[in-house]
Amino acid sequence: MAIRPLLLPLALLALAASSAAVANLEIGFYSKTCPDAEKIVREEMAKIIAVAPSLAGPLLRLHFHDCFVRGCDASVLLESTEGNVAEKDAKPNKSLRGFGSVERVKAKLEAACPGVVSCADVLTLMSRDAVVLAKGPSWPVALGRRDGRESSAAEASSQLPPASGDVPLLAKIFASKGLGLKDLVVLSGAHTLGTAHCPSFVDRLYNTTDGLVDPSLDSEYADKLRLKCRSVDDRAMLSEMDPGSFKTFDTSYYRHVAKRRGLFRSDAALLFDADTRDYVQRIATGKFDAEFFRDFSASMTKMGDVGVLTGTQGEIRKKCYALN
Template sequence: MASMAACLLMITTIFSILHLSFGLSSDYYSKTCPKGEEAVTDAVKKAVANDQTVPAALLRMHFHDCFIRGCDGSVLLKSNGNNTAEKDGPPNISLHAFYVIDKAKKAVESLCPGVVSCADILAIAARDVVVLSGGPTWEVPKGRKDGRISKASETIQLPSPTFNLSQLQQSFSQRGLSIEDLVALSGGHTLGFSHCSSFQNRIHNFDGSHDIDPSLNPSFASSLRSVCPMHNKVKNAGATMDSTSASFDNTYYKLLLQGKSLFSSDQALLAHPKTKGLVSKFASSQGAFSQAFVKSMIKMSSLTGGQEVRLDCKVVN
């Protein structure tokens, strides 16, 4: 009973912090900062041209921001003497490319001081990196405010790569996101790289009967074990999220159906006929995936919870 009460309290707390905001608008800054979005896009383009890891980094950063206190830029805040911020929480240690948001903010501030929130800049940048990676585009609803609270302890709310389907569904539904949103947003795993620690559980000591997760393609599992041995000592060892990890496409779903996904949470999408059906749909149609991803990204990024427009994304006003 105590654990159930704690769970209900957590759900209530999440809903009190997060809400789907219908006050957002694609033309929110049309009069107050008409060139602001263009300035963000320019900064992102320059960063991506110099560093191919930026797209995956910014897309993941936006997701991790929205899932804690809504899309309020709290993931951008730095820790101080009295508080360890979200960016220094265990699931966020590998987040990087914060400098891109800082540069974009500086460019926007030179045009329209104190007008455009860091949360909006991150949402625009997430859209831009998808486009720059060959994915779909969309009008980003704007008008988010920046949050003043950022706690590393709250990052335990982020979906884990070891989650099963029930845990994933609960995490997404607490934020007003559906099973369709879960499968579509998981497609973001088409970009980037994962360290061994996120999928080690599938390739060593999987359970009492298997050393390797039997759902993994044997040759794929062997390749993962070669780069991530049991006592791996290579700091940045790992694997790309899919075979076209610099391109935003539906390869992730195709490989998932072949037993070539990295995370337990990826494999979990095949555990139910509905989610498996969506995986198959997206694997067979790039267009269907793109359409669903855009819809779910707009829905997720409309979770709001901030109070101010920060002048510096790293610190509260």
């Protein structure tokens, strides 16, 4: 359809506004200042995952928890200081892992190009490489994020989606980050990787009020989970969200969810909403793996744009755990 001449300036204005909103990040941002940056991250990640394949999930999750609180600005990596309890020490972040690996990759980059590559970009690249190394899709990562100077545990506790969330609540939290229902059902597919502690789902096994199990959970599966999590206070045991292939990035998570074997209420909830249910059931057939890989790449790119600092905002930290 042709745009009428009078409408053209308006259309251009709208385009300019929307591209400004899409964050000022660039593919190849470090091509002059640190040309090997992506290669250094990739090579270090290959070594890290070769030794500890189970770190792929935690590194992907770190990026998500970073982006959902103050945007993708590496605020999740900062240590608490006297007078400030940082995001890292918020309750939902207590189970995060992989901080040492981020410091290790950052140290390599500092040795090659001091003060150039932000921790926020390092984390974004590491999460993409984690997915690739777990046999998932790859996608180009636009770079140029800067590191934030603030980190608050209270913000993390109030802004991260709870495992008990239903679709309306999760959709509201995602919308507050500029992400839609499709991003919610697609990014939940990250639960194809990794493990969870009993407290994240035990309320579905031993209902503390009426002694009943969550009816949205397959009862045979609930029996198996109860053998692992012996009581509501069990904090030691781990369960996979995608049993059978929790170290491989694939579509079997959706098959578990479709069979009412999603581990968290937030996973199970994807079957209750008509739009998310359609997507779960479609990908669960195993006939649309390439579509899921494309969708995941697109939603990760969107998530990596959330609230980024660019230009002269923030700083480029020397160490990811502390301000300069």
